[in-house]
Amino acid sequence: MNILAIETTGKTAAVAIGNSEKILGEINLNAGYTHSQTLLPMIKDLLKMLDMQPNEINYVACSSGPGSFTGIKIGAATAKAFAHALNISIINVPTLDAMTMNIFAPDKIIIPIMDARRNQVYSAIYENGQRISEYLNCSIDEIIERTKKFEHEKIFLGDGVEVNKEKLIDTNFLLAPENLNLQSAKSVLLYAKKMLSESKSIFSYENFLPFYLRKSQAETNYAQ
Numbered sequence: 001m002n003i004l005a006i007e008t009t010g011k012t013a014a015v016a017i018g019n020s021e022k023i024l025g026e027i028n029l030n031a032g033y034t035h036s037q038t039l040l041p042m043i044k045d046l047l048k049m050l051d052m053q054p055n056e057i058n059y060v061a062c063s064s065g066p067g068s069f070t071g072i073k074i075g076a077a078t079a080k081a082f083a084h085a086l087n088i089s090i091i092n093v094p095t096l097d098a099m100t101m102n103i104f105a106p107d108k109i110i111i112p113i114m115d116a117r118r119n120q121v122y123s124a125i126y127e128n129g130q131r132i133s134e135y136l137n138c139s140i141d142e143i144i145e146r147t148k149k150f151e152h153e154k155i156f157l158g159d160g161v162e163v164n165k166e167k168l169i170d171t172n173f174l175l176a177p178e179n180l181n182l183q184s185a186k187s188v189l190l191y192a193k194k195m196l197s198e199s200k201s202i203f204s205y206e207n208f209l210p211f212y213l214r215k216s217q218a219e220t221n222y223a224q
Contacts, residue, residue: 002052003059004043004082005189008035008075009067009095010114010159015042016185017050017057020193025050026186035074043078054086059202061091061192063098063183066122066135066213067114076210083205090208091192092201096124096135099158101187102180108153113143113160114183121160122213127152137214140164144171157181 002024007014013035016026027042047054062079065072083090099112106128114122116137123143125133133146140160144167147154156168157176168175195201203209 001058002056003061003091003189003192004057005061005063005093005185005192006039006043006075006079007063007095007098007183007185007188008039008071008078009063009065010071010183011068012182012184013038013042014183014185014188015039015046016189017046017052018186018189018193023186023189026184028184030182035071039074039078043082054082057082057086057088059089059091059192059196061093061188062208062210063095063185063188064092064209065095065211066116066137067095067183069212072210072212076208080205080208083208089202089204091195092203092208092211093188093191093195094135094211095183096122097126097131098187098191099183100126100129101190102157102184103155103176105155108155108174109147109150111143111147111154111156113140113156113158113164115158115160115163116214121158121164123158123160125150135211135213140167144168147173158183 005016012030014028017024060079060082096112100110110126116122123136155174
């Protein structure tokens with residue numbers, strides 16, 4: 001069983017391929033190029049380096065959001081195209097859930113935060129690998145306030161850390177190191193393997209939908 005994992009919800013475009021036993025390969029690119037320019041060539045290159053054919057892929061795991069509206073759409077469209085062409089299913093992997101795979105710290109509270117702009121973050125709170133809050137779109141101050149009730153140490157990760165670093169340092173939270181901070185296809189792949197037993201997380205290309213958490217600015221402006 002081979003899984004192709006796609007991550008495009010932030011500035012990093014990443015793809016990974018793995019099977020039930022191990023991660024076979026991963027490519028990450030965070031150089032300011034648009035995901036529409038880089039994603040398909042990265043998949044093609046990774047398949048070539050692994051000496052694999054597209055028809056050897058059994059599932060596509062897609063980081064489904066929240067995150068960049070454009071990035072999510074590019075990743076979802078690519079996942080749908082592969083699933084349709086190969087007649088395989090898509091594993092819907094919530095981005096924040098996948099980010100928790102970056103760090104193994106069962107005795108700590110893990111809090112991924114993604115910069116949602118407008119002084120907001122996308123976030124959720126995790127303990128022992130389980131999400132214990134709803135998915136959040138709120139200010140960093142609200143996240144900090146929500147964590148006060150937990151006695152365990154808290155680790156923050158994500159591109160929202162740099163934007164809100166002053167407040168997080170002032171409160172003496174632990175911050176993930178740079179190499180573990182951002183979204184990765186490897187983490188999407190690892191989380192997808194956990195989800196394979198959950199039929200509710202596996203979709204045909206027609207039924208797979210990304211997860212935006214809030215309306216885009218264009219939709220908000222249109223509604224007004």
